[in-house]
Amino acid sequence: MAVPRAEMRKKFTKEKVPLRQFLLGYGGFDFPFLVAVTILLCVGLVMMFSASYVFAARHFGDPYHFIRQQALWAVVGFAIMLIVSKVNPDILRRFGLPIIVLVVAVGLLVIALVTGTGGFRRWITIPGVIQFQPSEVAKVAIIWFFAYAMEKYQKPGYAPVRQTSLVPGKRFHNWFGRWWSSFMYFIVLALVAGLVFAGDHVSGAIIIAGIGFMMIFIGEQRIPLLAYAIPAVGAVGAVAAVFNNPNILPDHAAARIISFLDPASDPTGGNWQIRQSLYAVGSGGWFGQGWGRSIQKHLYLPEPQNDFVFAIVAEELGFIGAILIVALFVFLVWRGFVIALRTKDRFYSLFVLGIVLQVGLQTALNIAVVTGMVPNTGIPLPFFSYGGTALVVLMAQMGIVLGISRTSSEQKLREVFFSGRRRKAKALQSAPT
Amino acid sequence: MTRKRRTPQSTRFRQRALVVLVLLIFVGFGMGATGLVRVQLIRGAEFSARAQANQLHDTEVPPQRGTIYDSQLRPIAESAAASLVFINPNLLNQAVNRDEIVQTIADDLAPILNITPEHVHRQASFTHLNHMRLQGRVDDETMQLVNEFRRRELIVQEKTNDPAFADQGGVRNVRTTFGRYVQVQPDVVRFYRWGSMGGSLIGFTGADDVGRSGLELLHNQALTGLPGRIVSARSAAGVNLPIHYSSIYDPQPGNSLVLTIDEVAQRFLERSLEQARIDAVADAANGIVMCVRTGAILAMASVPSFDPNNHQRIADEALRARIMAIPDEEERRAAYNHAMMAQWRNGAIELTYEPGSVFKVMTFAAALEEGVVNMNTTFHCNGAIQIANRRMHCHNRNGHGSLTLAQGFMNSCNPFTIHMGQLLGSDVFYDYFEAFGFTEPTGIDLPGEFRPRVGVNIHSRENTRIVELASTSFGQSFEASPIQILTAVSAIANGGRLMQPFVVAQEIDHAGRIVRETQPVVRRQVVSEQTAALVSYMMEQTVIDGTGRNAYVAGARVAGKTGTSQKLGAGEGYVASFAAFAPADNPQFAILIAIDNPQGGIISGGQLAAPVAAEVLESLMVYKNIEMRYTETERQALGGSTPNLVQMTPEAARAQLQQAGFRVEIIGQGEQVLHQIPAPRQNIPAGGLVVLYTDNTVAQRMVTVPDLTGLTITQAQQAATAAGLNIRLTGNFNSHQLRTNRQSIPAGTQARMGENITVHFVTSFGVVDRTID
Numbered sequence A: 001m002a003v004p005r006a007e008m009r010k011k012f013t014k015e016k017v018p019l020r021q022f023l024l025g026y027g028g029f030d031f032p033f034l035v036a037v038t039i040l041l042c043v044g045l046v047m048m049f050s051a052s053y054v055f056a057a058r059h060f061g062d063p064y065h066f067i068r069q070q071a072l073w074a075v076v077g078f079a080i081m082l083i084v085s086k087v088n089p090d091i092l093r094r095f096g097l098p099i100i101v102l103v104v105a106v107g108l109l110v111i112a113l114v115t116g117t118g119g120f121r122r123w124i125t126i127p128g129v130i131q132f133q134p135s136e137v138a139k140v141a142i143i144w145f146f147a148y149a150m151e152k153y154q155k156p157g158y159a160p161v162r163q164t165s166l167v168p169g170k171r172f173h174n175w176f177g178r179w180w181s182s183f184m185y186f187i188v189l190a191l192v193a194g195l196v197f198a199g200d201h202v203s204g205a206i207i208i209a210g211i212g213f214m215m216i217f218i219g220e221q222r223i224p225l226l227a228y229a230i231p232a233v234g235a236v237g238a239v240a241a242v243f244n245n246p247n248i249l250p251d252h253a254a255a256r257i258i259s260f261l262d263p264a265s266d267p268t269g270g271n272w273q274i275r276q277s278l279y280a281v282g283s284g285g286w287f288g289q290g291w292g293r294s295i296q297k298h299l300y301l302p303e304p305q306n307d308f309v310f311a312i313v314a315e316e317l318g319f320i321g322a323i324l325i326v327a328l329f330v331f332l333v334w335r336g337f338v339i340a341l342r343t344k345d346r347f348y349s350l351f352v353l354g355i356v357l358q359v360g361l362q363t364a365l366n367i368a369v370v371t372g373m374v375p376n377t378g379i380p381l382p383f384f385s386y387g388g389t390a391l392v393v394l395m396a397q398m399g400i401v402l403g404i405s406r407t408s409s410e411q412k413l414r415e416v417f418f419s420g421r422r423r424k425a426k427a428l429q430s431a432p433t
Numbered sequence B: 001m002t003r004k005r006r007t008p009q010s011t012r013f014r015q016r017a018l019v020v021l022v023l024l025i026f027v028g029f030g031m032g033a034t035g036l037v038r039v040q041l042i043r044g045a046e047f048s049a050r051a052q053a054n055q056l057h058d059t060e061v062p063p064q065r066g067t068i069y070d071s072q073l074r075p076i077a078e079s080a081a082a083s084l085v086f087i088n089p090n091l092l093n094q095a096v097n098r099d100e101i102v103q104t105i106a107d108d109l110a111p112i113l114n115i116t117p118e119h120v121h122r123q124a125s126f127t128h129l130n131h132m133r134l135q136g137r138v139d140d141e142t143m144q145l146v147n148e149f150r151r152r153e154l155i156v157q158e159k160t161n162d163p164a165f166a167d168q169g170g171v172r173n174v175r176t177t178f179g180r181y182v183q184v185q186p187d188v189v190r191f192y193r194w195g196s197m198g199g200s201l202i203g204f205t206g207a208d209d210v211g212r213s214g215l216e217l218l219h220n221q222a223l224t225g226l227p228g229r230i231v232s233a234r235s236a237a238g239v240n241l242p243i244h245y246s247s248i249y250d251p252q253p254g255n256s257l258v259l260t261i262d263e264v265a266q267r268f269l270e271r272s273l274e275q276a277r278i279d280a281v282a283d284a285a286n287g288i289v290m291c292v293r294t295g296a297i298l299a300m301a302s303v304p305s306f307d308p309n310n311h312q313r314i315a316d317e318a319l320r321a322r323i324m325a326i327p328d329e330e331e332r333r334a335a336y337n338h339a340m341m342a343q344w345r346n347g348a349i350e351l352t353y354e355p356g357s358v359f360k361v362m363t364f365a366a367a368l369e370e371g372v373v374n375m376n377t378t379f380h381c382n383g384a385i386q387i388a389n390r391r392m393h394c395h396n397r398n399g400h401g402s403l404t405l406a407q408g409f410m411n412s413c414n415p416f417t418i419h420m421g422q423l424l425g426s427d428v429f430y431d432y433f434e435a436f437g438f439t440e441p442t443g444i445d446l447p448g449e450f451r452p453r454v455g456v457n458i459h460s461r462e463n464t465r466i467v468e469l470a471s472t473s474f475g476q477s478f479e480a481s482p483i484q485i486l487t488a489v490s491a492i493a494n495g496g497r498l499m500q501p502f503v504v505a506q507e508i509d510h511a512g513r514i515v516r517e518t519q520p521v522v523r524r525q526v527v528s529e530q531t532a533a534l535v536s537y538m539m540e541q542t543v544i545d546g547t548g549r550n551a552y553v554a555g556a557r558v559a560g561k562t563g564t565s566q567k568l569g570a571g572e573g574y575v576a577s578f579a580a581f582a583p584a585d586n587p588q589f590a591i592l593i594a595i596d597n598p599q600g601g602i603i604s605g606g607q608l609a610a611p612v613a614a615e616v617l618e619s620l621m622v623y624k625n626i627e628m629r630y631t632e633t634e635r636q637a638l639g640g641s642t643p644n645l646v647q648m649t650p651e652a653a654r655a656q657l658q659q660a661g662f663r664v665e666i667i668g669q670g671e672q673v674l675h676q677i678p679a680p681r682q683n684i685p686a687g688g689l690v691v692l693y694t695d696n697t698v699a700q701r702m703v704t705v706p707d708l709t710g711l712t713i714t715q716a717q718q719a720a721t722a723a724g725l726n727i728r729l730t731g732n733f734n735s736h737q738l739r740t741n742r743q744s745i746p747a748g749t750q751a752r753m754g755e756n757i758t759v760h761f762v763t764s765f766g767v768v769d770r771t772i773d
Helices: A005-014 A019-024 A031-060 A065-086 A089-117 A134-152 A170-198 A202-219 A225-244 A251-261 A270-284 A309-342 A346-370 A388-418 A422-430 B011-042 B044-055 B089-093 B098-113 B117-124 B140-151 B163-168 B214-218 B220-224 B263-280 B317-324 B329-344 B356-370 B405-410 B414-424 B426-435 B466-473 B482-493 B529-545 B605-623 B632-638 B650-660 B713-723
Strands: A124-126 A130-132 B056-061 B075-087 B132-138 B153-159 B171-177 B182-192 B228-233 B247-249 B256-259 B282-291 B297-303 B378-381 B384-387 B390-393 B401-404 B497-499 B504-508 B514-517 B522-525 B559-566 B574-582 B589-598 B663-667 B675-677 B689-693 B702-704 B726-731 B738-743 B750-752 B756-763
Touching: A031 A065, A031 A309, A031 A388, A031 B171, A065 A388, A089 A134, A089 A170, A089 A346, A089 A388, A134 A170, A134 A202, A134 A346, A134 A388, A170 A202, A202 A225, A202 A346, A202 B011, A270 A309, A270 A346, A270 B011, A270 B044, A309 A346, A309 A388, A309 B011, A346 A388, A346 B011, B011 B044, B044 B056, B075 B098, B075 B117, B075 B140, B089 B098, B089 B117, B098 B117, B098 B132, B098 B140, B098 B153, B117 B132, B132 B140, B132 B182, B140 B182, B163 B171, B214 B220, B220 B256, B263 B282, B263 B297, B263 B589, B263 B605, B282 B482, B282 B605, B317 B329, B356 B405, B356 B414, B356 B426, B356 B466, B356 B482, B356 B529, B356 B559, B356 B574, B356 B605, B378 B405, B378 B414, B384 B414, B384 B466, B390 B414, B390 B466, B401 B405, B405 B529, B414 B426, B414 B466, B426 B466, B482 B497, B482 B529, B482 B574, B482 B589, B529 B559, B529 B574, B559 B605, B574 B605, B589 B605, B605 B726, B605 B738, B605 B756, B650 B663, B650 B689, B713 B726, B713 B756
Parallel strands: B663 B689, B726 B756
Antiparallel strands: A124 A130, B056 B228, B075 B132, B075 B182, B153 B171, B228 B247, B256 B504, B282 B297, B282 B589, B378 B401, B384 B390, B497 B522, B504 B514, B559 B574, B574 B589, B675 B689, B702 B750, B738 B756
């Protein structure tokens, strides 16, 4: 008895989904992505330990000071990743709006609360519990919200404003709605990036802006291509302005730009770190000094466990090792794109794209800094740099990607089952390979 | 099986995503990859080199400096490993609580290192430097205390940019030890066992272990060896990394020197010289003892010397006190430096003076060799001789009267010598002047040897005209160094063969293999053996019954020549000298004593230098087991040898001694002689006293030594006998006006009854070869 395909689909979508299935979904992970994440996490931990133990022993009297915490966070993060990956990503859709509201609210709160203390305001400390960087959460929030909004308002006319009598005529309403729905992204992006920037976290703001623009470029297709010239020109102009007069930036960022532009200006100050980083990378040569045999980590390179961990990686593993790790990151990004393009859902797709773009952008910028190609931005290297918040958030993001990756295989499976190609599917399933 | 993959997204979406992906990978990651290629591959060597310049520290491990041994392989100068303690003021300056740390170092470490706390503060004030020396040459014992201090823990407050410490004012507490600031590196210390003995000969090393004077300077390269190196990587805190990059190149120890110098001979010479210098109230006294056959130097001394262990201190206490009394700071410093440099000088090879009468040995030898005179030649000295338009006086203004050749020599007659010079003619004379080595350095292996310069120290051949010939022939109007004169005199002793003197016999490596051995070098045959023998005879006669009679040593057959000369160019002052060798018939040792600027009223070499030479030669011959051959009168003066009486009954002992002509004193009521004074086989004069002890419980009988100086022989004998001592007489008894000038046990001290006291006699009769003008 043949059932019409449309009816079948209708029946399927209306079908009551059991709670367990709703929560955990169907299908399996994208295995290569999981492998890439696991390898990067392990290599990152090992290299972070190698880079950090001298500094830790010297300054904390305990060589395992950093690795102990980082390993704990890695275990927690891995567990969170697995849990998140089991969660039905459909749930995520519901938090797209609340999270951005929360982040903006908390951001404003932080600025208001700690404005008086001066200096760095990147950290929020909940005494005795945790110290975390709001900018990490802000990145996720932007990706989340953009993915959510770009799916919801993808069609013209789906403007996030109510039709009111104030708006004369449907034509105008459509026009306004379309433009408003496009500009809204820039406004939200500017708000969040601005909050992070105000928190004295210039690099975080740059990353957020970068991710935001890229997501708008991919997901919001109603803006004419030419319009992207405006932020592009703006970015170039900003870079030119900053290079011309770095003092328009907060002090610590300005100092980094100055030392990048004039390496001889302050060899023991702002330039010390980048110079020691170049010495480390340069010492690596083709094959490196061997694992654990870096010399630059012996207090020459300050805080080698943080943003400059890759310098030690390059010193110990050499060009070959460094390029292999870069290749792993490229693989992760590429695999993320594959996952994104396989999903049927626009939200999923954009969410995954945003996450891997964030990882890719941070990695690319970090390595460029370490090798002296761009000014010191203070961007950590995902999976490698020391930092609990960043690692846990990153692993949760990886969990989301994995969770979403399951939906494509689930969808594939369902399609195969319900498109009258059952036999083919059966044959597919029972095929030896 | 291929299947067209269906994607839900619009084509545009996918296109744009791909654009972003490609941009991210090629631009984003491409930038990093380009950076890696640029930094690691293209400029890798450059960055690596700059990194290593920061990281690698090349520590030089000083090699063990070779030892200097005397001829019997007794060490003279030795090196031992030590440590150098330094601080890192730069690192200290980075601590917030710097002053507190420095204060602790000044309080607790300075006393250990024997430095003042102010020194610590001063060194710590060089905050731009990483290495300021606190103390070098620290021995292991002190280092244990230093290391204890270095292990002490402290909390350092460090400035940091780490935001985690922002709420503590950017200051972080670091627990560390003092070893972080007080560091140690290997050092060596050179130890001179002889102290001030032979100071100017051995020389010394500077703080950098490099030879600065004497043998240490000349043989610095051989002694130094090759330094080892430790190339190691260090952390930015200056701590050696536990692993990697440690290449160690072992240092190669320096070679050792075996000298011809004999410690015992050196001690004899130096002791006698020091006494002579004090007695003569002289500025300095120089002496050399040389092995006649080889030219090897047995002893070489220049007093006052200095202690190479503390070479900056003026060793002459009187001079030091005089300099310290100078009120003006600058003047005092200049005087101190001058005196310091002066004491480092080795007078035996650097002092220059007119040889005076000692040179007559050469003139007589030349004249005999050339046949212008023979032993039967006579000369009448009337106190002066007319040369060209100048009248040259004899030291005996009244004239010696008629003299044979030997008498002329023994009395050091100037006109006779001048006459001989004139007979030789300046050309022939100058040949001998050259041949005896007065126009060149001797080539001794010591630094700074006097190098005669024509027109400055000596006349040129062309300028040696009749007047210059006359003055040169009796040792005036030119300068020579003690080593030159001794070498020339010992050529006479050595059958006319002029030797090249040397002090380093062997150079041996650290395993004891001989690297280099000095072979005696005969520079030339200056005169024939017959001539040399004739001159030797005249020199021996000089000691027996001439101006050198104070150098007489019974049984030693000393041959010598006195000299008293005015210093040329140095304004005023005399040098009293005496050159001698012994035994005359088979010469072993040649000796030269030169006493510089005696101010005690006596200036003649026969009075000042000859007794010193005698004393040294006698000690040497006993030490070297050269057989003494006594004449009958000498044997009588020597008395008899004491028999061994231990374990004999007192009666038998008494009988044996009385038969031998000795007096006996038995102390104690024992059955057996337990010990005797003097010990067996000692020479005591006839009628001398032997004290026998038969009871161990009885204390030894002590007597007070009387002052025997300035006495005649008879007076001295009476005084000694009265005091209960045996007297041994030395000196020349063929002379008149003998007076004791030395006694072996100082007056006023306690001595065991019956002990031998040696008393040396000198004469002031017929020993003067120059009068003070």
